[in-house]
Amino acid sequence: DSYGHGTGDQLIRGVAAGLDVLIPQGAVLARIGGDEFAIAFLSDGENAAALQLAEQILDFLVEPLEIGRRVVVVGASIGIAMSPAGTIGREELVRRSDLAMYKAKEAGRARMTLYDPSMDADREQRNALELDLRMAIESGDLTLAYQPLIDAASYAPTGVEALVRWNRPGHGPISPEVFIPIAETSGLIESLGLFVLRKACETAKQWPELNVSVNVSPGQFRNPAFADYVRYVLKQTEVEAGRITLEITEGYMIQNPQRTRQSIERLKALGVKVALDDFGSGFSSIGYLRQFGFDRIKIDRSLVMGVNEDKRQREMLQATVALARSLDIPVTAEGIETEEQAIAMRLFGCDCLQGYLFGKPMTADLITEMLHA
Numbered sequence: 130d131s132y133g134h135g136t137g138d139q140l141i142r143g144v145a146a147g148l149d150v151l152i153p154q155g156a157v158l159a160r161i162g163g164d165e166f167a168i169a170f171l172s173d174g175e176n177a178a179a180l181q182l183a184e185q186i187l188d189f190l191v192e193p194l195e196i197g198r199r200v201v202v203v204g205a206s207i208g209i210a211m212s213p214a215g216t217i218g219r220e221e222l223v224r225r226s227d228l229a230m231y232k233a234k235e236a237g238r239a240r241m242t243l244y245d246p247s248m249d250a251d252r253e254q255r256n257a258l259e260l261d262l263r264m265a266i267e268s269g270d271l272t273l274a275y276q277p278l279i280d281a282a283s284y285a286p287t288g289v290e291a292l293v294r295w296n297r298p299g300h301g302p303i304s305p306e307v308f309i310p311i312a313e314t315s316g317l318i319e320s321l322g323l324f325v326l327r328k329a330c331e332t333a334k335q336w337p338e339l340n341v342s343v344n345v346s347p348g349q350f351r352n353p354a355f356a357d358y359v360r361y362v363l364k365q366t367e368v369e370a371g372r373i374t375l376e377i378t379e380g381y382m383i384q385n386p387q388r389t390r391q392s393i394e395r396l397k398a399l400g401v402k403v404a405l406d407d408f409g410s411g412f413s414s415i416g417y418l419r420q421f422g423f424d425r426i427k428i429d430r431s432l433v434m435g436v437n438e439d440k441r442q443r444e445m446l447q448a449t450v451a452l453a454r455s456l457d458i459p460v461t462a463e464g465i466e467t468e469e470q471a472i473a474m475r476l477f478g479c480d481c482l483q484g485y486l487f488g489k490p491m492t493a494d495l496i497t498e499m500l501h502a
């Protein structure tokens with residue numbers, strides 16, 4: 130949304146509020162929006178100069194800022210492109226720095242990335258994948274797999290978690306770890322999420338004895354109308370709200386505690402349950418969690434794996450479960466692969482277990498078979 134041209138030792142103000150940086154001769158610094166910056170060198174750019182400029186911006190933006198009564202740490206994503214001996218045109222340079230910026234953004238906060246040609250191939254592949262995903266959602270080519278959730282005392286199935294599956298034509302199955310983030314950034318997550326929710330609710334009717342968990346992305350949860358969607362789907366599919374659990378991860382929650390609390394309240398008013406997914410993989414603080422009113426906490430697989438590891442990992446795991454339990458919220462352990470893990474998690478106080486030991490994600494028909502076995 131704003132940019133500055135370097136004319137040697139000129140000091141540019143206003144590229145970002147309060148940001149004073151020296152833009153070297155022959156460089157363009159553009160603020161693409163928010164925390165996104167691109168640096169293009171129109172003439173013989175020197176790596177050193179570009180990196181120095183990027184570092185100045187990062188230094189400035191990564192400082193904690195006081196905004197009103199809140200202290201926030203903003204990040205910045207910076208893409209850099211060079212034109213060796215001025216061989217690359219201005220438009221192409223801007224395109225390259227923009228592309229590099231997106232790579233920096235993907236890598237996380239406060240990153241700078243130098244353009245390299247492999248980024249073009251990546252981008253093309255990604256665009257193709259996005260197009261195929263859009264078609265798959267539109268034509269209903271996604272499917273759901275269901276993984277059993279097991280009562281820790283009786284080892285009887287108490288529920289299932291719905292997990293989306295995509296068999297991409299000509300490519301085979303693509304992991305949701307790959308296509309969910311793409312759906313998130315390309316505006317497809319809402320229609321994907323709606324498909325999953327509707328399908329899971331429809332299928333839930335086949336299993337009156339089971340609770341059905343559905344994963345919800347931040348991109349869905351962020352929508353103020355999300356609770357309305359959920360109400361609509363519940364009504365349409367005539368499923369009992371109390372049998373549906375929505376699983377959300379903590380990332381969004383930490384950035385928007387206020388709105389998260391409101392959304393959870395609205396969902397719970399509909400009668401659905403809300404679970405915190407992947408607990409222990411991020412930054413959850415306990416005092417913080419209490420106020421959200423989660424019905425269940427799921428301990429992340431990465432921690433559960435630690436039970437077979439050294440003493441420190443085991444203690445970490447035990448402390449995390451204790452933390453969750455101190456809130457008086459039931460706790461599920463996910464990713465259980467061995468009997469040893471199951472016994473330990475049960476001992477630590479998990480009332481529900483999930484993992485390959487009890488069943489991999491499977492078709493709805495196999496779940497039905499399992500129930501009648």
Ligand code: C2E
Pocket residue numbers: 276291292293304305306309322325344345346406407430463464465466483484485486490
């Ligand atoms: P998640 O919600 O944490 O789901 C659990 C993941 O762990 C699933 O991977 C499941 O297959 C896998 N898993 C379960 N037990 C075991 C085990 O014992 N060992 C190992 N190695 N893995 C186990 P999956 O289906 O590939 O899904 C990955 C992630 O993608 C999910 O993590 C979730 O974040 C996301 N996802 C999947 N389906 C959906 C969906 O319908 N909507 C949204 N928004 N996200 C989804």
Ligand code: CA
Pocket residue numbers: 290344376406
């Ligand atoms: Ca989950």
Ligand code: CA
Pocket residue numbers: 406407427429430463
């Ligand atoms: Ca999880």
Ligand code: CA
Pocket residue numbers: 407
């Ligand atoms: Ca996970």
